[in-house]
Amino acid sequence: MTLFKQKPFLFFFLAQFISRFGDGITTTIVLYIIGTLSKDPFFIGLVLLAQYSPTLLLGFFTGTIADRFPKNYIMIGADLYRALVMVMMTFSTHSVWLLIILVLLSGIGNAIYYPARSSFIPHLVGEQHITQALSISQIINSIMQIAGPGVAGILLVLTSPSNILMIDAITFLFSAFFTGISVKLIKYKQTIKKNTQPNLSIWNSTKEGIKIVFNLSPLTFLILIIQIMFAAGIFNTTSTSLMLQVFNVSSYHYGMIEAMLGVGAFLGAAMGPFLLSHFKPGYLLFFSTILMGIWMILVIPLHQFPNIYVIPALYVWVSIIGLINSFLNIPISSLFLGLTPENYRGRAMAILQMASYTGLLLGIVISGILSKFYGSISVTAISGSLLVIISIITVKTKGFKELLTIDKKVSRKKKNSVLVSGMEQ
Secondary structure (H helix, E strand, O other): OHHHHOHHHHHHHHHHHHHHHHHHHHHHHHHHHHHHHHOOHHHHHHHHHHHHHHHHHHHHHHHHHHHHOOHHHHHHHHHHHHHHHHHHHHOOOOOHHHHHHHHHHHHHHHHHHHHHHHHHHHHHHOHHHHHHHHHHHHHHHHHHHHHHHHHHHHHHHHOOHHHHHHHHHHHHHHHHHHHHHHHHHHHHOOOOOOOOOOOOOHHHHHHHHHHHHHHOHHHHHHHHHHHHHHHHHHHHHHHHHHHHHHOOOOHHHHHHHHHHHHHHHHHHHHHHHHHHHHOOHHHHHHHHHHHHHHHHHOHHHHHOOOHHHHHHHHHHHHHHHHHHHHHHHHHHHHHHHHHOOHHHHHHHHHHHHHHHHHHHHHHHHHHHHHHHHHOHHHHHHHHHHHHHHHHHHHOOOHHHHHHOOOOOHHHHHHHHHHHHHHHHO
């Protein structure tokens, strides 16, 4: 890939890869420790709440911080902070409540880090390579989705959970180191610009960012459409029940099928830039959402398959879910970065992440309640039907029609300048 020939991006890629590797291990280890200490599903839910709630509660402000202060200091500082939290975790493996509090503190670090990282990408690779960079980021996430739990399982055989958490602390130190090298190379080329607004308070700057984002109809449309993450939340919740209780797969096949979700996401991320170069982002979003809905509905005929075909069919069905999910994530993230005026990208990406987590948690809550009454198959199929209906309805909205006018990156830049000048007037 062209980007890997650029040393700044290569070091940035290494930083993200190592950090994500540590994240994948830590999530598995923390859930393992809490599961063995408490043996109560309630605490597992608290871990997820502690993980996501900082982004939901602080996202507007952490996005403002990413726009107001140098992104390199924010990213490196967040890495060092999370390394410290991991070290504290190594001394807290005896207490469920201490671990949950530390997961919450780590979540605050994540909420600060990711808006800065996402809004830093255009400075690193240039406007013309945003989609390719986000695709590589999605590939990293997919690989870690496959490798993280597996490596954690191996390490649990070889050493203690405390030692494994210390490994994660070290990964954050490496991430900070490689980020620093990447930023230094960019600074040498003088391509980093400061995006600060010293005349506004943090609160007023946050309100201004919200106003700018929601006054741009394509961005508002993307915020609304990202609520399709409720389907991902439903699938995440019902998939375990489907595999183990409905289809009765063995533990071996359960693990392998879960890995296929990551394989599908990997392939989808790799295909993303190619598809966006041949199809308008609006059309790719539209057809991907409909395809996701239809594919989830197929769980009904899948349940009627003869036993001999069920396992192979599940491998295919789950991998395609991962594939389509990448088709949705890449264009949404690319459009959000490309359409947002440069000085507001941190706030915009924080809002996007908040919307994504809201949809995800909404799906988890909905499926948890409805599955008790209607069963996992019905809930999965109903959510797929809703996706299809929502996709068809959005065709008539102003935001979708404006997305269809976005084709080339040049036109996108022109659109930004027009929108910004209009807002300033």
